[in-house]
Amino acid sequence: MKTNRPPKNTISNQVTLKERFDALRNLPAFFKLVWQTSRWMTIVNAVLRITRSAMPLGLLYVGKLIIDQVVTISHAPVKDMTYLWELVGLEFALAILTDTLSRAVTLMDSLLGDLFSNHTSVKIMEHAATLDLDQFEDSVFYDKLERARQQTVGRTILLSQVMSQVQDLITMGFLAVGLMTFNPWLIVLLLIAIIPAFLGESYFNDQSYALTRGQTPERRELDYIRYLGASDETAKEVKIFDLSGFIIDRFRYLSNKFYSDNKVLAIRRSLWGTFFAVLGSLGYYVAYVVIIIRTVNGSVTIGELAFLAGSFRQLRTLLEGILTRFTAVSQGAIYLRDFFEFFDIVPKIKQAANALPFPKNIQQGFAFENVGFRYVNADKWANRHLNFTLYPGEKLALVGENGAGKTTLVKLLARLYDPTEGRILLDGIDLRQYDLADLRLNVGIIFQDYLRYQMTFAQNIAVGKISEQDNRSLIENSARQSLADVLAAKLPGAYDQQLGKRFADGVELSGGEWQKVALARAYMRDAQLLILDEPTSALDARAEYNVFERFAELTKGKSAVLISHRFSTVRMADRILVLEKGELVEIGSHEELLLKGGRYAELFDLQAAGYR
Numbered sequence: 039m040k041t042n043r044p045p046k047n048t049i050s051n052q053v054t055l056k057e058r059f060d061a062l063r064n065l066p067a068f069f070k071l072v073w074q075t076s077r078w079m080t081i082v083n084a085v086l087r088i089t090r091s092a093m094p095l096g097l098l099y100v101g102k103l104i105i106d107q108v109v110t111i112s113h114a115p116v117k118d119m120t121y122l123w124e125l126v127g128l129e130f131a132l133a134i135l136t137d138t139l140s141r142a143v144t145l146m147d148s149l150l151g152d153l154f155s156n157h158t159s160v161k162i163m164e165h166a167a168t169l170d171l172d173q174f175e176d177s178v179f180y181d182k183l184e185r186a187r188q189q190t191v192g193r194t195i196l197l198s199q200v201m202s203q204v205q206d207l208i209t210m211g212f213l214a215v216g217l218m219t220f221n222p223w224l225i226v227l228l229l230i231a232i233i234p235a236f237l238g239e240s241y242f243n244d245q246s247y248a249l250t251r252g253q254t255p256e257r258r259e260l261d262y263i264r265y266l267g268a269s270d271e272t273a274k275e276v277k278i279f280d281l282s283g284f285i286i287d288r289f290r291y292l293s294n295k296f297y298s299d300n301k302v303l304a305i306r307r308s309l310w311g312t313f314f315a316v317l318g319s320l321g322y323y324v325a326y327v328v329i330i331i332r333t334v335n336g337s338v339t340i341g342e343l344a345f346l347a348g349s350f351r352q353l354r355t356l357l358e359g360i361l362t363r364f365t366a367v368s369q370g371a372i373y374l375r376d377f378f379e380f381f382d383i384v385p386k387i388k389q390a391a392n393a394l395p396f397p398k399n400i401q402q403g404f405a406f407e408n409v410g411f412r413y414v415n416a417d418k419w420a421n422r423h424l425n426f427t428l429y430p431g432e433k434l435a436l437v438g439e440n441g442a443g444k445t446t447l448v449k450l451l452a453r454l455y456d457p458t459e460g461r462i463l464l465d466g467i468d469l470r471q472y473d474l475a476d477l478r479l480n481v482g483i484i485f486q487d488y489l490r491y492q493m494t495f496a497q498n499i500a501v502g503k504i505s506e507q508d509n510r511s512l513i514e515n516s517a518r519q520s521l522a523d524v525l526a527a528k529l530p531g532a533y534d535q536q537l538g539k540r541f542a543d544g545v546e547l548s549g550g551e552w553q554k555v556a557l558a559r560a561y562m563r564d565a566q567l568l569i570l571d572e573p574t575s576a577l578d579a580r581a582e583y584n585v586f587e588r589f590a591e592l593t594k595g596k597s598a599v600l601i602s603h604r605f606s607t608v609r610m611a612d613r614i615l616v617l618e619k620g621e622l623v624e625i626g627s628h629e630e631l632l633l634k635g636g637r638y639a640e641l642f643d644l645q646a647a648g649y650r
């Protein structure tokens with residue numbers, strides 16, 4: 039965790055006017071997404087809004103007719119009220135209709151917005167699932183993912199903003215036509231009063247976007263700290279190391295920084311906003327005075343006075359809203375760029391064209407030809423100059439100190455990464471030529487940091503081959519093979535027992551017990567290559583020995599790679615590959631390597647000495 043980092047320079051996050059306009063190009067793609075979310079809702083929404091936009095002019099005009107009629111009747115000797123009441127009835131109907139339409143629009147916006155948010159969340163998850171492991175390990179990627187996630191909620195607002203924009207533009211068109219029939223210059227006055235507010239608004243929106251964008255990494259850190267500070271997974275360590283003060287301090291530092299950065303901007307925005315509002319009011323009152331003078335002179339009726347003043351006031355509000363919203367919409371479009379940028383990230387590990395099916399029975403095995411791998415942004419090679427073959431049916435153990443590159447090697451075998459240099463051949467053909475899904479189905483790995491799903495016992499095993507989640511006999515059989523069946527028998531809910539403490543009635547397992555459950559996943563699929571990356575480290579020595587003995591027996595004829603730091607386990611393998619700083623230093627059987635008296639013998643003696 040970083041502390042007391044200097045304030046982030048947000049200059050690079052400033053948006054130019056050109057970028058703002060360029061971003062508007064994202065709107066069609068955005069509407070395509072909305073359209074995909076629900077066609078009928080989009081249409082209904084549009085129809086409702088167009089109808090609603092004619093209402094203000096209608097109301098003002100009927101209002102004018104009513105006032106003029108009242109004036110006429112008040113001067114008439116015979117008072118016939120019929121027409122007046124008709125007008126009042128009409129206005130009442132229009133008022134009810136306006137209100138109903140507004141509510142219907144709000145309802146539609148919120149329903150469509152919710153659906154849109156669900157739709158885009160699913161799309162993000164679907165796209166994230168196609169991406170490579172190393173993309174997930176890149177912080178720039180995480181920032182993009184985070185911004186894309188924010189969009190799913192934020193963009194529902196954009197939806198109603200754009201719709202409202204169109205609606206208000208139409209309303210304005212109606213009102214402007216009405217106003218221009220009386221006094222065209224009133225429109226000019228209106229524009230003069232409004233434009234400064236628009237410019238101010240777009241300036242502050244830019245500032246706010248730059249600030250938010252610049253804060254993305256800190257926001258992620260804040261989320262992470264919130265998680266550290268209050269989660270079942272972290273509570274134990276936080277308590278024992280008494281980290282709460284440290285965590286809270288960091289949280290306070292970051293959140294205070296957000297607060298003060300945002301505060302400065304909010305205050306400036308508010309002060310300028312007030313000034314522009316005064317300017318707008320000034321414009322309105324100049325127009326009002328002119329209309330009053332004309333009414334007093336008799337060139338405008340009292341009904342027209344009400345109509346003109348009302349139109350002008352409404353137009354001002356509308357225009358202000360439209361201009362403000364314009365910056366908000368283009369702002370939203372800029373955020374959208376982040377959203378679509380996430381979808382532009384393409385996986386590097388892809389299915390080859392005309393991919394080959396995975397061999398039914400591996401003939402020659404996996405041959406590493408000068409394989410090297412370097413993590414993104416790492417200077418050091420994690421694996422280098424690897425030349426060896428994993429033969430069909432062979433059990434190969436990987437040995438080496440921490441960071442020697444064992445896990446990386448098995449990730450290459452499962453194509454979680456592709457080699458940076460060299461290649462891996464399966465039966466003489468580059469691994470990249472095989473069907474990816476088929477490969478993953480045939481290469482089973484249980485990692486040392488396997489997941490403890492807060493789900494049922496059976497589901498925790500079924501994740502090994504989720505398509506078989508309802509195949510209870512396969513699940514129970516897999517549990518038997520990893521020796522987890524004994525555990526199920528002891529649980530109150532047996533295979534349906536909820537595991538973990540996160541949800542109601544969950545039972546927590548010990549580290550070793552969890553490992554047996556995780557190991558059962560390996561037996562769910564009939565993989566031709568099984569990889570166990572230290573998933574047995576929490577088992578006691580006897581249990582690990584039993585598990586591996588059983589594993590060797592159950593996987594007879596299949597290839598397997600085992601990673602373990604226990605030599606009692608390692609010696610069971612047909613051959614042992616010793617890695618040092620990512621490179622192969624020795625390979626051979628336990629006996630051969632002991633005889634050789636090299637690195638393996640040294641490590642073995644070291645461990646044996648510990649037991650003497």
Ligand SMILES: Nc1ncnc2c1ncn2[C@@H]1O[C@H](COP(=O)(O)OP(=O)(O)OP(=O)(O)O)[C@@H](O)[C@H]1O
Nearest residue numbers: 175413416420438439440441442443444445446447
């Ligand atoms: N995701 C990653 N990004 C960058 N570097 C990594 C990543 N994972 C591992 N490394 C680096 O690659 C090297 C090899 O790591 P690897 O996990 O393969 O070692 P290992 O032999 O499995 O270690 P251990 O016995 O501790 O599990 C290490 O130096 C490690 O720091």
